[in-house]
């Protein structure tokens with residue numbers, strides 16, 4: 001049902017009450033007035049009958065019915081009243097309006113019967129003689145005489161009714177006027193009372209729309225003013241609370257956004273209530289897309305789903321590992337779940353905190369791999385040494401030729417062992433220096449470093465009769481740790497000599513570019529390296545041709561050392577090579593004013 005405005009609910013009811021009261025009052029008053037008039041007419045007729053009784057009695061006695069009839073007519077004219085004299089048998093003896101002989105018997109008229117019984121008869125009805133509504137009063141002509149005829153007086157009620165109708169009309173008009181004035185006044189009053197309610201309604205609409213700054217300002221009645229004041233206070237408190245909630249919400253968002261741990265809050269139906277940026281990053285989803293969707297819908301991972309289920313079910317919380325298989329590789333998460341409760345202690349959901357341990361796991365794997373590699377690399381020469389020592393102990397020492405050969409092999413393996421350990425120490429130092437930023441760089445001549453490296457590798461160069469050319473400006477300087485940078489050049493030159501055929505050429509060149517960076521290249525024309533190995537040759541113990549590397553005394557650590565030393569200097573090493581085309585290794589050192597030595601290490 002359509003709801004009406006308050007004023008249209010009150011106003012018609014008010015008008016209805018007013019109308020019914022007026023009608024009831026008019027009905028009672030007009031009834032009373034009509035009754036009063038009838039009573040008046042009756043007593044007036046009774047008075048007239050009292051005056052008429054004597055003269056008519058006399059006329060009847062002296063002149064009979066003819067004289068009585070004549071007197072009746074005269075007296076009626078004087079008093080504008082109809083008089084009828086009726087005998088005991090009901091026959092009309094005299095009548096002021098008609099010929100008595102022509103009139104019917106009146107013995108059965110109720111007023112006549114009452115008068116015949118000695119009382120005063122009264123009636124109101126339509127006259128069969130005159131055909132109009134009349135009021136009749138009848139009395140015995142002589143009271144106390146049972147043989148007395150009855151004298152009746154009658155008045156037409158038309159005059160009476162006209163008078164009563166005038167009163168009715170007057171009352172109706174007055175009532176209508178009262179109704180109109182009262183309705184208009186009540187409408188005005190209603191409007192006056194409901195106007196502040198309309199203002200309040202408009203203002204509460206604004207409050208509901210979040211505009212809590214506005215206030216109700218009017219002076220009306222005590223109650224309305226108090227109500228407005230109450231609404232204003234409520235809006236003020238609401239505003240204050242909303243600000244607090246919004247501030248806390250922002251703080252919470254800021255905290256969640258700045259967390260490195262992923263946070264996922266779900267409700268009891270597994271719908272995501274909150275998911276921070278770190279969690280979105282870890283799960284590789286859009287932060288905004290997840291809101292309101294179920295966890296399973298957002299990320300199809302059984303372990304995470306089970307974690308959410310246990311967090312929702314167990315009040316003590318739970319822990320577990322979650323592995324996500326992503327395009328970029330597996331991501332390992334450590335997850336902790338806890339139940340979420342509201343202020344009343346009722347469970348409203350759960351929160352799962354994710355810690356990305358992928359890097360740690362990778363480092364752990366690398367460490368394990370490294371230890372296995374180192375053990376393997378060390379075991380080979382040690383096993384060889386042990387074998388030959390046992391052979392010597394078992395009697396080979398007596399055979400001087402064999403003993404000398406075995407001792408040479410033992411010395412070679414011991415040297416190899418020493419080389420591996422030395423390289424490992426060097427690698428570890430390079431890593432540590434890079435990590436701690438402990439490099440003490442100084443200006444050093446590139447040409448000087450190159451010459452020193454050539455000196456170090458002179459034995460192998462001579463052995464393989466390789467021509468090493470150098471193209472390096474004498475005045476080219478770099479800011480570096482000289483011993484480490486020399487080691488870099490030695491490792492690159494040593495590889496170039498190792499993997500070049502005898503009597504070949506190795507070219508070393510150095511240049512600086514417009515930015516001030518220095519590029520040092522070591523080029524050989526050896527076997528070259530297939531592209532699929534380019535990324536891996538800088539890993540520790542990675543070799544393209546394991547047997548050849550061992551045979552040539554390689555430890556598999558040379559390029560890893562180069563890479564880490566370059567990283568410690570904020571530089572880099574690249575390779576350009578193809579099978580049968582030779583290889584060019586380039587190291588790039590940044591300009592002197594570029595901060596270096598604190599470059600992040602990768603641990604392979």
Ligand code: ADP
Pocket residue numbers: 491495496499524526527528529537542543544545549550553554555556557558559560583
């Ligand atoms: P190694 O001690 O075995 O030389 P490195 O770390 O120095 O170890 O080199 C890793 C691998 O890269 C080598 O085993 C070799 O297969 C390849 N390599 C390095 N330098 C060259 C080069 N100049 N020519 C061809 N292959 C090379």
